[in-house]
Amino acid sequence: MKIGVLALQGAFREHIVSLEALGVSPVAVRLPEQMTDCVGLVIPGGESTAIGKLMETYGFYDAVAQQHGAGMAVWGTCAGAILIAHEVLDALPEQRSLDLMDISVRRNAYGRQVESFEADLDIDGLDGGDFRGVFIRAPWIESVGEGVEVLARHDGHIVAARQDDLLATTFHPELTGDPRMHRYFVEAVVGR
Ligand code: GLN
Numbered sequence: 001m002k003i004g005v006l007a008l009q010g011a012f013r014e015h016i017v018s019l020e021a022l023g024v025s026p027v028a029v030r031l032p033e034q035m036t037d038c039v040g041l042v043i044p045g046g047e048s049t050a051i052g053k054l055m056e057t058y059g060f061y062d063a064v065a066q067q068h069g070a071g072m073a074v075w076g077t078c079a080g081a082i083l084i085a086h087e088v089l090d091a092l093p094e095q096r097s098l099d100l101m102d103i104s105v106r107r108n109a110y111g112r113q114v115e116s117f118e119a120d121l122d123i124d125g126l127d128g129g130d131f132r133g134v135f136i137r138a139p140w141i142e143s144v145g146e147g148v149e150v151l152a153r154h155d156g157h158i159v160a161a162r163q164d165d166l167l168a169t170t171f172h173p174e175l176t177g178d179p180r181m182h183r184y185f186v187e188a189v190v191g192r
Contacts, residue, residue, distance in 0.1 A: 003041070006029050075185045106139055138159075
């Protein structure tokens with residue numbers, strides 16, 4: 001099972017380590033060709049504007065849309081969730097998203113970097129109790145379309161959602177050492 005991790009900027013190494021711990025051999029994707037035959041792609045957290053610029057430079061916008069159309073599942077965490085969203089609120093004027101998932105995401109919704117926090121989350125589809133959510137200058141999901149399942153909320157705001165082969169989490173599961181969210185992506189979303 002070939003799963004790619006977009007490795008342009010942000011926390012891609014931690015996602016690679018988390019996937020390796022599950023016995024998956026992830027591929028660090030730096031060029032669109034490296035996604036060939038990928039059944040899943042993780043877009044990591046980091047800075048959505050920086051990742052977006054690099055994606056533009058390397059031709060990822062068309063390539064990801066095409067591969068997703070051909071069946072590749074996509075999971076966006078934090079900045080990655082911004083990048084897969086249909087609509088980005090508080091975006092920079094030139095900021096562009098992939099527009100894959102029917103969600104509206106608000107950038108930096110909790111405020112500045114100092115407003116980063118951790119919280120226990122009750123996530124649908126994950127057994128074994130709460131999941132520690134690490135929120136780093138995080139967005140939240142302001143609204144979702146009809147085909148989107150809300151998986152978790154924090155303080156009333158949506159922080160995890162799924163639409164068929166698309167998964168969005170606004171926190172950083174790769175920083176906690178808890179394998180359940182990665183397993184959910186691999187087994188329930190990619191392996192659906
Ligand atoms: N604030 C970042 C952005 O707008 C996202 C932060 C993150 O990915 N941890 O892209």
